[in-house]
Amino acid sequence: MSEYLIEARNLVRTFGTRKARVTAVDDVSFGIREGEVVCLVGESGCGKTTTGKMITSLLKPTTGQVLYQGRPVWRPDGRKADDFKTYRLGVQIIHQDPYASLNPSHTIYKILSTPLLHHKLVASPAEAMTRVVELLNTVGLGPVEDFLTKYPHQLSGGQRQRVSVARALTVNPRCIVADEAVSMVDVSIRVGLLNILSDLKRTLGVTYLFITHDLAVAKFFAWEGRIAVMYVVSIVEFASTPQLINSALHPYSKALLAAVPEADPELTRHKQRLQLRSQDIPSLLALPSGCRFHPRCPFFEPGLCDVQRPELTLLEDNHYVACHVAARQAGVAGA
Amino acid sequence: METVTTLGPTSPPLSVRDLWVEYRAERGLVKAVRGVSFDLASEESLALIGESGCGKTTLGVALIRLLVKTARIRQGEVIYRRDGRAVDVLGLNPRELRRFRWRECAMVFQSALNAFNPVLRIWDQIHDTAQAHGMVSRDEVRRRAMQLLEQVQLDPRRVIDAYSHELSGGMRQRVLLAMSLLLNPQVLILDEPTTALDILTQRTIIDLLRRLKADVGFSMIFISHDLSTAAELADRVATMYAGTIVEIGPVNDIFYRPAHPYTLGLIRAVPTVTGEFEELRSIPGAPPDLIDPPEGCKFHPRCPYATPQCRTEEPVLQPYYGETHAVACFNVARVQQDTGDLGARFSQSLGDSIL
Incomplete structure (x- = not known):
């Protein structure tokens, strides 16, 4: 048995035609233990959603492998592994946009009962109803009778996102990939939704890959877990949440933490900033040589950073960083 | 512009009194803004915070009377003052209103991605705006545009002849800011100026707004659902x-x-x-x-x-x-x-x- 419930191994994904190819994810590897929360944090275009889609096999990796319970999801010939269905049921996704991810012509009951009946997880329609009611209660949508016959357009954004959570739960998954699951939900409702997701971790032992651009949400949701920071198609730092928030080592993570506005006027106006050399985000069509962050990095060393790609290296306890300068400072050679 | 009263130099540029805005909908009247009153002081930055549907954007749009046809200002008063003169914005006729918008009070809309005409170059959009507001000298407009683009930390030569799709989100937001300042307005209304931007881009826009406000000296109202932007930029905060x-x-x-x-x-x-x-x-x-x-x-x-x-x-x-x-x-x-x-x-x- 593997140490991890789900594991990404050297995932690469490219898009485009033979003429023009774009690399969206390059050599991403990480593992998530049973019951753990791993957050994937990064700015738009860094490849975090593509990674999430490969983890749920909504996208097939160009190269690399996804392992579920230690077993590869894809066969060497590119076909689905024999026990693909176990994996499919075991790993579910909650999409970002609750306005686009629910079928508008289906009632809430239909949305939630379809997977139950399709996968024969219930023996009869009556049993399906019981289970749907249970699911709606789990996500705090009550009184349940009010919701069963409603259509998605009759619900608010927050309520819709709760239906999305309930739908992910129908097949009793062991892992949920939440892709910006709370970013379109209003502030006052957001914490409620995050707490529901946290409760599922406690009561059902659900494992999470939580994808977000919001560092504050990542910190709140994954305080006992780990955060992986992605920058331009790769992971640049991977550490426990308190380590990453309080003592980040990669210059990009540091820049993010220093730049993020905080809902506290004194704190946010007196933060130490990290001045970048450039504000331009590199085009995926022309990725920088060496370290992808080198054109913007304030610690850039010519002849090193622009030539050699830094590997994700263990610098401290459970703290992986892909940076030549940070590695040298930590006394680790050959990063 | 019609002068209503003469006031001292300390009067606030914008005073809103008991403003009510409604939308006609199938089910009935949506009471989007209900009796809002506030003053905007000179060179002040006021944040309107609240969740979606609280009426903050409607309020912002109502101040320059750009409401959609189904909306109606039921009652209230919006008084704008500059150089000791005051005008009742709700009483302006269409011609006066055209002069008022942009020249006195400019709005930067949410979603910089959609605010541009995709088939016009940035320069054409700036020039159109300037012409519509009576700046006739092409050379002068060009000079002013270059200067403004530089002020928002863009490379003017690279940006001015570009199409909007050639620019990143942060660049577009900066071009919009530059355009809003084209006619030297005294009041700037910004709707979610940093929403949908990445953290590092957000940071540049926030720092830029702060610097512009200090250099140019306008008053601003910014609408945001994001408390941290308010914590960063506001002198005063209004919760809606x-x-x-x-x-x-x-x-x-x-x-x-x-x-x-x-x-x-x-x-x-x-x-x-x-x-x-x-x-x-x-x-x-x-x-x-x-x-x-x-x-x-x-x-x-x-x-x-x-x-x-x-x-x-x-x-x-x-x-x-x-x-x-x-x-x-x-x-x-x-x-x-x-x-x-x-x-x-x-x-x-x-x-x-x-x-």
């Missing part, structure tokens, strides 16, 4: 709920000494990145239906402090702490008892910043 301002005050008062349960709820629901883990509390329930809002205080169904009075009577804004902080709540004293921990956060962050 169900179409009305429920609390208004200096930024530190609002964040460290909030007096309205909704403001307190919002602050407690937002995590900060720096520091240790903190428990967050959500606000139960959902925002009200503005076609058929609840009786009394519109927040009472979600409010932990609600009393029978709140269910029948709607509180109005009243001075709370000094002259600058006002709140619309019957239970201020009880809310105040619960804000102590925020005060501690204040002194702590002050202490940290000194260290």
